[in-house]
Amino acid sequence: xxxxxxxxxxxxxxxxxxxxxxxxxxxxxxxxxxxxxxxxxxxxxxxxxxxxxxxxxxxxxxxxxxxxxxxxxxxxxxxxxxxxxxxxxxxxxxxxxxxxxxxxxxxxxxxxxxxxxxxxxxxxxxxxxxxxxxxxxxxxxxxxxxxxxxxxxxxxxxxxxxxxxxxxxxxxxxxxxxxxxxxxxxxxxxxxxxxxxxxxxxxxxxxxxxxxxxxxxxxxxxxxxxxxxxxxxxxxxxxxxxxxxxxxxxxxxxxxxxxxxxxxxxxxxxxxxxxxxxxxxxxxxxxxxxxxxxxxxxxxxxxx
Ligand code: GDP
Numbered sequence: 360x361x362x363x364x365x366x367x368x369x370x371x372x373x374x375x376x377x378x379x380x381x382x383x384x385x386x387x388x389x390x391x392x393x394x395x396x397x398x399x400x401x402x403x404x405x406x407x408x409x410x411x412x413x414x415x416x417x418x419x420x421x422x423x424x425x426x427x428x429x430x431x432x433x434x435x436x437x438x439x440x441x442x443x444x445x446x447x448x449x450x451x452x453x454x455x456x457x458x459x460x461x462x463x464x465x466x467x468x469x470x471x472x473x474x475x476x477x478x479x480x481x482x483x484x485x486x487x488x489x490x491x492x493x494x495x496x497x498x499x500x501x502x503x504x505x506x507x508x509x510x511x512x513x514x515x516x517x518x519x520x521x522x523x524x525x526x527x528x529x530x531x532x533x534x535x536x537x538x539x540x541x542x543x544x545x546x547x548x549x550x551x552x553x554x555x556x557x558x559x560x561x562x563x564x565x566x567x568x569x570x571x572x573x574x575x576x577x578x579x580x581x582x583x584x585x586x587x588x589x590x591x592x593x594x595x596x597x598x599x600x601x602x603x604x605x606x607x608x609x610x611x612x613x614x615x616x617x618x619x620x621x622x623x624x625x626x627x628x629x630x631x632x633x634x635x636x637x638x639x640x641x642x643x644x645x646x647x648x649x650x651x652x653x654x655x656x657x658x659x660x661x662x663x
Contacts, residue, residue, distance in 0.1 A: 470588055494506045495575060502559070613641065
């Protein structure tokens with residue numbers, strides 16, 4: 360991911376190297392190149408516009424620096440703006456003062472929520488936490504079973520209405536809000552310090568699905584609501600993210616499928632448009648394919 364964007368930006372900045380002073384024409388040309396590179400990487404148009412305007416304004420106002428040549432200064436500006444868009448400092452999970460910490464997952468069907476649930480559970484367990492997974496995706500017939508498999512692989516228990524016997528589980532009439540509440544009660548009773556609540560998604564955003572997610576959110580008052588988005592989604596990322604922002608007011612973003620050949624635009628667009636930080640990245644189908652997202656490292660990777 361970001362390979363092509365990275366190559367394009369590197370080539371652009373190469374042209375600035377060795378220049379003693381940047382003219383307005385240099386800056387215009389560079390801004391144009393950055394704009395094209397971002398658009399080709401599938402970054403949403405309004406995000407590109409705001410980003411380039413900001414870089415240009417700062418580049419035009421550059422003071423002569425003793426330590427950096429103008430080309431390096433522009434790279435530094437682009438780097439800082441990228442870090443800013445991606446959420447600034449690495450954002451850690453907000454843990455509840457009174458456990459359990461409740462983490463709700465939201466996103467479209469197929470985004471990678473159930474997979475992420477297992478990954479996050481495994482990661483938190485390795486950090487010494489005692490997570491409980493709660494299966495509230497009652498929409499997709501196999502979701503409860505899939506979460507149970509992931510829970511088993513992560514060595515983390517799963518709360519579902521009929522734990523361990525998912526075939527008996529009536530997905531048609533089950534009430535995900537009650538399951539979420541009961542799951543948290545179970546976590547309290549069994550002294551789990553973190554609860555991860557998997558919820559249902561649809562292939563596209565629809566009112567019923569969003570209402571269900573909003574109802575779960577209202578019932579369990581989570582410490583974090585993580586919006587999981589497939590990095591391959593491209594230009595659709597913005598509308599999907601805005602719908603979830605309005606529906607469940609998520610607190611952080613998880614990018615999934617970063618191992619694919621996504622051009623990276625979704626990452627930059629979603630974080631920028633919603634103002635919410637990217638917190639984790641999913642990079643494959645195995646539970647180990649999981650990373651804490653560091654905006655500064657990602658920006659450096661893009662500008663490498
Ligand atoms: P959900 O509907 O949001 O719960 O999505 P799932 O967790 O079921 O994921 C949908 C599909 O994408 C499954 O086949 C997963 O194995 C796959 N998947 C999830 N995360 C990743 C990832 O980071 N990389 C790749 N390559 N596949 C993923």
